[in-house]
Amino acid sequence: MLTFEQKLEVIEAFPELTRKEVSMKRVNFQFEESLYDKKNVVYHLHPNGNGFVFVGDLPQYEADNRGLVNIRDFSASQLRSIIADSIDYLGQEPEPPYDKRWTNREGEKLDLVYEEPFWNIYTGKNLEESFGTFDDAEDYLLDQGFSERK
Incomplete structure (x- = not known):
């Protein structure tokens, strides 16, 4: 010490x-x-x-x-x-909030939103899943056949 x-x-x-x-x-x-x-x-x-x-x-x-x-x-x-x-x-500006729409081939939409400290996935206004990291949320979305809408 x-x-x-x-x-x-x-x-x-x-x-x-x-x-x-x-x-x-x-x-x-x-x-x-x-x-x-x-x-x-x-x-x-x-x-x-x-x-x-x-x-x-x-x-x-x-x-x-x-x-x-x-x-x-x-x-x-x-x-x-x-x-x-x-x-x-x-000394750093905070990152802007993350709120992106993800879609699958059937046209279904999910929103991935960072709400400190969780990465939440919404179907409309309903919470579908919640994750501790972006990587876990992204893996889930990709496994479910969703991709980030550009």
């Missing part, structure tokens, strides 16, 4: 982050160029080494319901990586 000072050294290597002192000797680091209301990348870093990094809904991390990952036991390389991912996440 890195000490507080070692974590500060890693975090302060990111010039795009601004240090903000908070209560009980904790420190936040904010990304002022964030495209979202959320600006904290590092949240409540404490002298005991505990702290959090915001990752939102990035799939490679197991975040709590606020989008935070505890970094208490992170190595320097893990800490650099998660901070870089957080900055990238906060």
Whole structure:
């Protein structure tokens, strides 16, 4: 486990982050160029080494319901990586909503809609299936003889 000072050294290597002192000797680091209301990348870093990094809904991390990952036991390389991912996440425009019509040879139509966090397939207004990933939803549609309408 890195000490507080070692974590500060890693975090302060990111010039795009601004240090903000908070209560009980904790420190936040904010990304002022964030495209979202959320600006904290590092949240409540404490002298005991505990702290959090915001990752939102990035799939490679197991975040709590606020989008935070505890970094208490992170190595320097893990800490650099998660901070870089957080900055990238906060600095990118969100993808436009996915809502595409799929058809089969008989002219039947299904709509594939991304409704966070699920990929839902609708027949008209009725939910037919729901999947955790786009690939699973696409595989289902292709197996059922549907193709994306261009």
